[in-house]
Amino acid sequence: MEFVIHILEFLVMLSILVLFHEFGHFFVAKKFGIKVEEFGFGFPPRLFGIKKGETIYSINAFPFGGFVKLYGEDEAGSGKVDFKNSKKASNITDIKRAFFARPAWQRVLVTVAGVVMNFLLAVIIISYLFAVFGSIAPKDVKIDGIQKDTPAASSDIKPGDIVIAVNGKNIQTTQQFIDIANDNLDKKITLKIKRQDRLFNVPIVPRKNHPKNQGPMGVVITQEVEVKKYAWYEAPIKGLTEAVSFSYLMVKEMGRILIGFLFLGAKPEGVGGPVAVAQISFQAFSAGIYPTLWLIAILSLNLAIVNILPIPALDGGRLFFVAVEMVLGKKINPRHESLAHTVGLALLFGLIILITINDILRILAGKSLVSP
Incomplete structure (x- = not known):
């Protein structure tokens, strides 16, 4: 029974992290007048949804996070939205409100908003811990x-x-x-x-x-x-400082692992996937609220850093294409960008599967996933 409870806690934790991330995209897109077609909890198939205004707020079958569907975010590459024939969109206004039709700087802010939300969540949690529990x-x-x-x-x-x-x-x-x-x-x-x-x-x-x-x-x-313990006005400053410090250490460690793997042939020790994260999470849940909140803060920072990497299908990959567009002064062929994101997503899923298999093999070999 305890294991089932930990599984549910783990899913709730992941959902909080992903929903905060997606809410960042949602909020900034709404502020810029970009049409948001759906804000979903979990992943499809959809169980039910409520349409408020132009946006569907949905509950989906797989409760592993959430998503935001922006009008014109991916359709340009698939031919569903056509600038030359406005009749294929709901109207001219809808075309102007499509994500890909917005100025580059707006697309940049919408894209980085998810990363910013994850970073802010970490700062808030760490600040709370310093104020209530102390450091x-x-x-x-x-x-x-x-x-x-x-x-x-x-x-x-x-x-x-x-x-x-x-x-x-x-x-x-x-x-x-x-x-x-x-x-x-x-x-x-x-x-x-x-x-x-x-x-x-x-x-x-x-x-x-x-x-x-x-x-x-x-x-x-x-x-x-x-x-x-820090006063209420000191805790946010300390929380921000610690979040920046942890982010720097994470980036430094990722760089060390990547350089060692690509140029030195070193085995990427210390890299864990969903199974490793779940195991660490179960230990934190059993230890109490303090380590659990620290874990959520660290995972939120990790999610922000990974998402900002210039890899197709991630926020950083989308930022890369916008940056190229801003440098060249013209839009990248949407079909080419869409293909890059599709390939990037497939490679990411493949990497996650390989890391998960490695985690399972380490467990079967009696090795801990917490430390290599």
């Missing part, structure tokens, strides 16, 4: 232990000490401590130590040559952290 922030670097026959053992450093600064530079993270030590091998540095209520300086020389199981100083360090 874990680095506080201090603590000396947990001293190894024998090391520079630390010959110094006045003791377990339990807190390192406040190194060479006059304040530090808060273990990585800062490690970096400074590695940058000053065989050079004397000064640690500012806090022991209970007392502050004092300790000189020490990090070794260049040290055993593999020891560091340059011979200390065991841990990261002390604190939970910080």
Whole structure:
């Protein structure tokens, strides 16, 4: 029963992400007067729909997200809309309201609106988490232990000490401590130590040559952290900063995987499909609301980044064709663009199938999909 509930939760989560994305297209298209023929929850076949104004709001059989059908978005390539014969459209006004008939800058904004909505959803969720639950922030670097026959053992450093600064530079993270030590091998540095209520300086020389199981100083360090809650006016700023930071890391990781695969022949480790996402989601659902909301925020950012890639059938692919049109000063042959999107969609589905098969094989082999 728990598994069934997690499946339903997973479908609801995916639907929220996709509907937010599609609502972005819908909202901006409406603002520009572009005719929206249908806004659907799930994917066809249609179960039922309500027509309000010119738009059908539908509920469809497969509840895996949603879609927006803009008049003239794909019909130009299939010949269903013809500028030369207005009788094939409902009227002249409809032709002018077709997506492909709108200025390039409007088509750009309609296309990127979905990506923007996913990014904003992530910012809203992360901001809420920082305001209500707080965020874990680095506080201090603590000396947990001293190894024998090391520079630390010959110094006045003791377990339990807190390192406040190194060479006059304040530090808060273990990585800062490690970096400074590695940058000053065989050079004397000064640690500012806090022991209970007392502050004092300790000189020490990090070794260049040290055993593999020891560091340059011979200390065991841990990261002390604190939970910080943000005020309502601080949380959105922190949420935006974190969303940008996560997006940068995602793009960087995608680039690393792609370069390794294309030029170095490396196996694309860490790439997961729907099965991997479902497994991670089930773990988050079981852990509670906090990790679940974080997961939704991360997946929303991921959806935004993937969609903006210049791949036919994705928003980024459509943007690419609009950009080419703006540079050349003339429209791309709609049939050629339609063909590119069709091929791109087929390749994407093929890739998803291959990744899903790989996920299933890893599960059958007893391997975790959470980490490679």
